[in-house]
C-alpha cells in the first residue's frame with residue numbers, strides 16, 4: 001500500500017522526462033500523466049467523440065475516463081497512468097474535413113435527419129459516418145499483455161478508504177473480522193488526502209486524524225488493502241474489483257460489503273462547460289494539495305456549498321485569486337466571503353470561453369453582466385452519491401428536494417441483503433456523521449455475522465447517531481429511514497437543478513461528455529419527442545451509455561429532464577448502471593487464457 | 596372496434612402501427628413499464644435472412660424489406676446497415692450443411708459466399724483462422740438500431756392516434772362466452788373487442804390464466820459491450836466452434852455474446868462474471884487484437900424460445916374470439932417484427948391468413964407441423 005507521504009515531493013516521486021507530441025516535459029514517477037501535462041501547459045488531452053471538441057480531464061478518478069490519450073502505443077486514461085522516463089504521449093488534434101463541414105448538423109439528432117432517411121443516401125453516408133467518430137484505434141493497441149484474475153476471500157469488503165471507510169475498516173477488524181479495504185486512489189484517506197482543513201466537529205486536527213486512522217488500519221493484522229483498485233460492481237455471481245495498475249481483476253468473496261464511496265462533484269451546466277480547465281471542485285484541491293500543481297492563477301468556483309468554501313479558502317491561502325458564483329442572492333449569503341474573494345450572486349447564466357482552455361467567463365446575473373478573466377473553473381455547486389453501484393442491486397434511490405438522490409437505507413446503515421453503506425454515499429453531508437456511520441456499518445456487519453458483543457455497541461452508536469442527527473436538524477435522514485421501513489415514497493416538489501447555470505437550452509452546454517450530449521439535445525427530446533423518463537432519454541440520446549457509465553451525467557440528466565418537464569425527479573427516475581461500472585480489458589477478463 | 600395490444604416491445608409497436616395505418620379503430624397499447632423495457636432494447640440488433648428453413652428465410656427477407664421501406668417515413672433513422680454475417684466453420688459437417696442450405700437461399704435470391712481460410716484472412720486480417728476450416732458470408736445480413744426502430748414505430752403510431760398506456764401492466768384477460776371482453780389493469784377494467792398479446796417473455800403469464808398453453812419458455816441471454824473504438828469489424832462474426840458471436844456497432848462499441856447455460860424461466864435479468872470470462876476467452880482467441888478492448892457494460896434479456904425456434908403469430912380456432920398472439924421469437928424477433936405487424940394487422944382486419952403467415956400459426960404445435968429451425972445464434 002502507498003502510505004501518505006510527508007511532503008509533496010515524496011508523493012510525486014522522482015523526476016523523469018516525458019514527451020508530449022514530441023516535446024520533452026518534466027514529470028514525476030508518482031504523478032499521473034494528465035497532471036504532468038497540465039502543469040506544463042498542455043491542457044488538451046483529447047477531442048470529443050462526435051463534435052471533436054477539445055477536452056481535458058474533469059477529475060482524477062479512474063472511474064471517469066472522460067479523456068483517453070495515447071501513451072506509448074496504447075490509449076489510456078492519462079489520469080491513471082503515471083509518468084515514466086522517456087514515455088511518449090500523443091493527442092491527434094486534427095478534425096476530419098467532413099466533421100468540419102457538417103458540424104452544424106452534428107447534434108444529438110444527427111442520426112435521424114431527413115437527409116439520411118433516404119435508403120441510398122443513408123448507405124453511402126453510413127460508410128463514412130462509421131469511421132468519423134473520434135475513437136481510439138484498436139489496431140494501435142498492443143495485444144501482448146495478459147492480465148490475471150485473482151479470487152480474494154474475506155469476511156468483509158469495505159469499498160472506499162475515506163473517513164467512513166477507514167473507520168469501518170478499523171472497527172470491523174477490531175472485532176476480529178478479516179477486512180479487505182479497496183480504494184481507487186493511489187493512497188488511502190479519501191477527501192482527507194487532499195483537503196487540508198480541519199474537520200468541523202472533530203477536535204483532532206485533520207492530519208493527526210488521518211495518520212491515526214492509517215496507523216490503526218495498518219497495525220491491524222486483520223486488514224488487507226488494495227489501492228488503485230476500482231470496485232467494478234456486482235455481477236450476479238460475484239462482486240468484482242479491477243486494478244488497472246496491476247492489470248488484475250479481483251473476484252470478491254466476502255460475507256458482507258460496506259460501500260463507502262463518498263460523493264462525486266457533479267459537473268455544473270454552463271456554456272462551454274467542457275473546456276479544458278473545468279474541474280470538479282475536489283480535483284482542484286487534489287491537484288494543489290496532493291500533487292503540488294496549481295490549476296491556475298485565478299479561478300472561478302461555482303457554488304456556495306461547504307465544499308466550495310473549503311476549496312476557496314485553501315486556494316486563497318496559496319495566493320490563487322478566487323471568484324465565487326452561485327444562485328444565491330448576495331444578501332442571503334450567511335458567510336463572510338470578503339476574505340476569500342469576489343462574490344457574484346443571483347447568477348443566471350455562465351459562459352466560459354477560450355480557445356483551448358478556459359480564459360474568460362461571462363456571468364449574467366440579476367443586476368447585469370460581468371466578465372472575469374480566469375484560467376480554471378471548479379464545479380462544487382452540488383455533490384451526489386455515486387449511485388451506480390447501489391442501483392445495480394435494485395436498491396431504491398429516492399430524490400429529496402434540496403438534498404439529492406439518496407439510496408434508501410435504515411439507521412443500521414443496512415442497504416439490502418449483506419450490503420451496508422456509510423458516509424457520503426448515504427447522502428450525509430457532514431464528516432462527523434461519516435465517522436459515526438462508519439462505526440455503525442461495521443457494528444451492524446459484525447452483528448449480522450454473529451460477533452459476540454456487537455449488539456450493545458451497535459445500539460449505543462445508534463443512540464449517539466440519532467442524537468447527532470437531531471442536533472444537526474437533518475430531518476430528511478429520518479425520512480430515508482422511514483421509507484426503508486414503509487417503502488412509501490411521497491411526491492417531492494422540485495426547486496431547481498443546483499448545477500444549472502444557463503437560461504435556456506444551449507448547444508454548448510453539455511450534460512454528457514462521453515457522448516457529447518448537450519442541453520439543447522435533451523430539451524428537444526423532452527419537448528419534441530415527449531420523452532420524460534431517463535430510460536427513454538438515455539435510449540434516444542445516449543446519456544449514461546458512455547465510458548463513465550453515467551457517473552457524471554446521470555444525476556444531471558435526470559434533474560434537467562425534471563426541470564424541463566416540470567416533473568418530480570422520482571418520476572423521471574434514474575437508469576440502471578450495469579456491471580462493470582468501470583471498463584475492464586478483455587485480456588484481463590480472459591485471465592491469461594484464450595488468445 | 597376497440598383493440599388492445601399488450602406489450603410495448605418491437606412486436607407490439609409494429610402491430611400497433613400497422614393496425615393504425617389501416618384505420619383499424621381505437622387502438623390502445625399497454626406496457627407495464629416504459630416503452631421497450633423488454634427484450635427489444637436488450638437485443639444484439641442484427642438481422643439476417645439466412646435461416647435453415649425456407650419459412651423463416653422468406654419471412655426475414657420480406658420483413659427487412661418492409662422495415663427499409665418504412666424507414667423513409669419514420670422520424671428516426673433505423674440505421675440499417677448491411678455489414679454481413681460471417682459464420683466461421685470448423686468441420687466438414689458444418690460446411691456441408693451450409694452448402695446444402697445455400698441451394699434454398701439461392702432460390703430465394705440471397706445466396707451467400709463460401710470463403711476459404713485464406714480468403715477470410717485476406718478480407719478480415721484481424722480474425723485468427725488457424726483452426727478454421729472455412730467460412731460462409733451472407734452479404735444480405737446486417738444490423739439496425741433497436742432503440743431507433745422502436746422509437747420510429749412509437750412516434751408513427753402515436754401520430755396515427757394509438758393511445759399508449761405506459762407503466763400500466765395488464766393483469767388478466769377477462770373472457771366470457773368464449774370472447775375476450777375486458778382487460779384488468781391497475782387503473783381498472785377496460786372493455787375490448789380484440790386483444791393482441793405481444794408481451795414477449797411474459798406472454799404466457801396472461802395466456803395460461805385463460806388456459807392456453809403453447810410450448811414456449813423464456814431463456815435469459817447475456818450480452819457484453821465494450822468501450823467504443825474506431826470502426827473496423829463490418830460483419831457479425833459467428834464462431835461455430837465456441838458458440839461466440841461478435842460484431843461492432845456503428846457507434847464503435849464491440850458487442851457480443853456466447854452460448855452459456857442458464858436455466859429457463861423468468862430469472863432475474865442480471866449478468867454473470869463467469870459468462871463474461873467465457874466470452875472474453877473465446878473472443879480474444881478469435882480476434883487477438885481485441886485483447887485490450889474493455890468491457891464497458893453487460894446486460895441480459897430473454898429469448899422467448901418456442902418449441903421449433905420460430906415465432907408464433909395469429910390465433911387458434913378454438914381460442915376466445917378476438918384473442919391473438921405475436922411472440923415466441925426465439926432470439927430473432929427484431930428482424931421479424933416489421934412483417935409480423937403487417938400480416939397480423941391484415942389477419943385481424945380481414946380474417947384472411949396471408950400465405951407467409953401460415954407456417955407460424957399457433958396451431959402448428961398441435962398439428963405437429965413444426966418448422967425445423969435450428970439456426971439460433973447466441
Ligand SMILES: Cc1cc2nc3c(=O)[nH]c(=O)nc-3n(C[C@H](O)[C@H](O)[C@H](O)COP(=O)(O)OP(=O)(O)OC[C@H]3O[C@@H](n4cnc5c(N)ncnc54)[C@H](O)[C@@H]3O)c2cc1C
Pocket residue numbers: 601602603604605606607625626627628629630631632633634635636637638639640641642763764765766793794795796797798801816817818895896897898899921922923924925926927928929930931973
Ligand atoms: C441478448 C439478446 C440478443 C438478441 N439479438 C437479436 C438480434 O440480433 N436480432 C433480432 O432480430 N433479435 C434479437 N433478439 C431478440 C429480440 O430482442 C426479441 O425477439 C424481440 O425484441 C422481441 O420483441 P417483443 O416485442 O416480442 O418482446 P419485448 O421486447 O420483450 O416486449 C414485451 C413487452 O411487454 C411488456 N409486458 C410484459 N407483460 C406485460 C403485461 N402483463 N402488461 C403490459 N405489458 C407487459 C414488457 O414490459 C415488454 O416491454 C435478441 C434478444 C436478446 C435477449
